[in-house]
Amino acid sequence: MLEQLLEALRPRPRSTQELRQLLNLSAGQIELALLQLRRGGYVDLALPNQGACQPGCGVCSLKSFCPSQQEPEPSWLVGQETWRLTDKALSRVAPPA
Amino acid sequence: MKVLRVATVGNPNVGKSSLINAIAGSNLQVGNWPGTTVDRLSISFELAGVHVDWVDLPGTYSLAGAASEESITRRELLESPPDVIVNVVDAGNLERNLGLTLELSELGLPMVVVLNLVDEARAHGIEVDPRKLSDCMGVEVVATVASTGEGCDQVKQSLTRATPARLLVEYPDNLRAALAELGESSPWRGLTMLSEEVPGLPASERARQLRAQLELAQDPFLSIAEARLKMARHLTSDVESRVDQGVSRSEKIDRLLLHPWLGLPCFLLGMLGVFRFTYLFSAPWIEFLDVLKGVLGGWVASLNFPPLLQSFLVSGVIGGAGTVAAFSPVLFLLYLAMAFLEASGLLARTTFLFDQVMKWVGLPGRSLIPLLLGFGCNVPAVYSTRILPNLGDRLRVSLAIPFTACSARLTVFVLFTAVFFPKNAPYVVLGLYLLGLLLGLGTAILTRRYVPQDSDRTGIMELPPYRFPSWKATVRQAWLRTRSFLKDAAGPILGAVLLVWFLHQVPSGKPENSLYAGVSRALTVPLGPLGIHDWRLAGALMPGFIAKEVVVGTLGVSFLGEDVIQPCGLVDGAQQIAVGLGMALKNTLLAVPQMLGAPELPGDESPSGLSAAIARACDSAGALAYMVFLLLYTPCVATVAALRSEFGNRWALFSVFWQMGVAWLAGWLTFLAMNHA
Structure with missing residues (x-):
């Protein structure tokens, strides 16, 4: 499940709700998995000044970090965390074929 | 006597402190948001002939990791292992909770699993079978509702029967072999050393070698996490049954309260409701306590004490400390409203509502919680910033907290708005609270460049469920906070007020010619541009540095000293008290329709006593500038001490001088604006 989750985050950051629907997981499953991955340094919150994210992008701070900058911005939902892969994860998850 | 060491461990906001309160009858702070407990707290009590030392640990999702809650919990469990772990589970x-439970089971310590909040789970169509979970894990599992005490007796009984849990997680063969070779005292220690570097748990050279070998196949961290996730899923499907109830009540309410456009007006309406409630229902009781104060003064005056002793008792003790006590109804009702907001889950919602605003400021959404707690008292609010994992965020929020209007400042606002803005008092106070919040956030923005950033780690926000608070618990919490305010502040307030009274008498016995008056008059020079020309108003700001509670007491000493106290007899005084009590009860009943929007009935609005004296001391522009200055000027000694202990001298001093400058500027601008309006 963890590998699937990392794979789902590879194209772009996603909210918890998006990940839950994409992988068909329960709220408890997705939360526990994200907590574990975060502790292992594989994922982190996508926020201004976090990782490579810059504050200059306005509400969406992800553009300069996002591996696919041309993609539309992730949906910012009130009460929903948005997750991104860390450098550690990006170096471990295999690039797309 | 036998001693039993117990430690409560669990995810944030699962009711750990509530459980201890229900079992031990203690008063640990509880709240419906993650991070209520930020440090190790311990209490002792007797239980069936056993001396129990119970440690309440901060909520955590894991035992490993570098965050403060993880470090505190890990240190406690590894360095002084308890006799029993009470694992509280939602x-x-x-x-999600089983992730931590499985880690705890691998410590090899006796354990009891408390399945808390079963009432809420049932309301959401979720049933968990404690017996099945107990059979699977090999430990006692007790279902509880800690807020009502349900199941707590069973928890007490289970403590002495606790046993270590069965090891359930099936790890890959290569990990098990490495674990066996390492031979650590508990599987958790070995697995942690094989998978990551954890502060306070240095991995041996052999563990590092084994980790390197394991990494050739897969990161052992991922293997361990995957195995635990699998077991958590397996256990959940075995013991839990769910009935899909569609959109929950919480979700329906959140659609309105967290709506991008409707959420903010709802929040402002809610805050206005809090202030209207506080004002309307406290005003009759403040008036009653004022009558009581007058009668007490009259009784003392009728005893014909020597003039100096009479002045000490009437002006110092009754006029000063009594004035502070007279405002206790405001504090009780504010604490009552805050306790309701906290316990219902509404307070935590504001962090989500302001999440984007806080991100714009460069702070995580949950930093709003310490800021809102600052409305009660700035000192615990500074300490509560420990819920933020980033030191830089903590410092910036702590520098913003003293701008938020603590309840001590509210007493002055109530006094002044009742005199100068009687029709718009709740709106003026709401404006002052919002001004403080905005300037605090402005400080957080301005200091962003200059504060150290220790890590880029940000806490995860959780949306707690809505809970209808128990009235008993809410009133109890409000009462405990009011009592604590009066008790903790009583000594310093009485001491400071009596010192102020003494300084009023030196050297001539005439307050207007005293040394205190001289220094106060000197203060009117810098405060003159703010419209504050009366030495008594300016002077009251000086002891406010010791504690803001003293300001209103000092005003009482300074202004009421000139009033002639009319002696009154026992019967006459008792009659006045009885009439005052009747009026207070009648006006409280009349406040109910007013709270619901009915127009205020015309009444006698001419100020009396302290209010009348203050009305003569300045105009409305000066009064508003005075309140703005009081809201923003240098924090009290206790807050400065809290800032110093958390962040050092430099930042504590910065806070003092920065706030003084901001307060003067804001007060001056307010005075100018009022005169040009």
């Missing part, structure tokens, strides 16, 4: 969110 029955409505079992699978």
Whole structure:
């Protein structure tokens, strides 16, 4: 499940709700998995000044970090965390074929 | 006597402190948001002939990791292992909670699993079978509702029967072989050393070698996490049954309260409601306590004490400390409203509502919680910033907290708005609270460049469920906070007020010619541009540095000293008290329709006593500038001490001088604006 989750985050950051629907997981499953991955340094919150994210992008701070900058911005939902892969994860998850 | 060491461990906001309160009858702070407990707290009590030392640990999702809550919990469990771990689990969110439970089971310590909040789980169509979970894990599992005490007796009984849990997680063969070779005292220690570097748990050279070998196949961290996730899923599917109830009540309410456009007006309406409630229902009781104060003064005056002693008792003790006590109804009702907001889950919602605003400021959404707690008292609010994992965020929020209007400042606002803005008092106070919040956030923005950033780690926000608070618990919490305010502040307030009274008498016995008056008059020079020309108003700001509670007491000493106290007899005084009490009860009943929007009935609005004296001391522009200055000027000694202990001298001093400058500027601008309006 963890590998699937990392794979789902590879194209772009996603909210918890998006990940839950994409992988068909329960709220408890997705939360526990994200907590574990975060502790292992594989994922982190996508926020201004976090990782490579810059504050200059306005509400969406992800553009300069996002591996696919041309993609539309992730949906910012009130009460929903948005997750991104860390450098550690990006170096471990295999690039797309 | 036998001693039993117990430690409560669990995810944030699962009711750990509530459980201890229900079992031990203690008063640990509880709240419906993650991070209520930020440090190790311990209490002792007797239980069936056993001396129990119970440690309440901060909520955590894991035992490993570098965050403060993880470090505190890990240190406690590894360095002074308890006799029993009480693992509190949210029955409505079992699978996520089991992640920590499985880690705890691998410590090899006796354990009891408390399945808390079963009432909420049932309301959401979730049933967890404690017996099945107990059979699977090999430990006692007790279902509880800690807020009502349900199941708490069973928890007490289970403590002495606790046993270590069965090891359930099936790890890959290569990990098991490495674990066996390492031979650590508990599987958790070995697995942690094989998978990551954890502060306070240095991995041996052999562990590092084994980790390197394991990494050739897969990161052992991922293997361990995957195995635990699998077991959590398996256990949950075995013991939990769910009935899909569609959109929950919480979700329906959140659609309105967290709506991008409707959420903010709802929040402002809610805050206005809090202030209207506080004002309307406290005003009759403040008036009653004022009558009581007058009668007490009259009784003392009728005893014909020597003039100096009479002045000491009437002006110092009754006029000063009595004035502070007279405002206790405001504090009680504010604490009552805050306790309701906290326990219902509404307070935590504001962090989500302001999440984007806080991100714009460069702070995580949950930093709003310490800021809102600052409305009660700035000192615990500074300490509560420990819920933020980033030191830089903590410092910036702590520098913003003293701008938020603590309840001590509210007493002055109530006094002044009742005199100068009687029709718009709740709106003026709401404006002052919002001004403080905005300037605090402005400080957080301005200091962003200059504060150290220790890590880029940000806490995860959780949306707690709505809970209808128990009235008993809410009133109890409000009462405990009011009592604590009066008790903790009583000594310093009485001491400071009596010192102020003494300084009023030196050297001639005439307050207007005293040394205190001289220094106060000197203060009117810098405060003159703010419209504050009366030495008594300016002077009251000086002891406010010791504690803001003293300001209103000092005003009482300074202004009421000139009033002639009319002696009164026992019967006459008792009659006045009885009439005052009747009026207070009648006006409280009349406040109910007013709270619901009915127009205020015309009444006698001519100020009396302290209010009348203050009305003569300045105009409305000066009064508003005075309140703005009081809201923003240098924090009290206790807050400065809290800032110093958390962040050092430099930042504490910065806070003092920065706030003084901001307060003067804001007060001056307010005075100018009022005169040009």
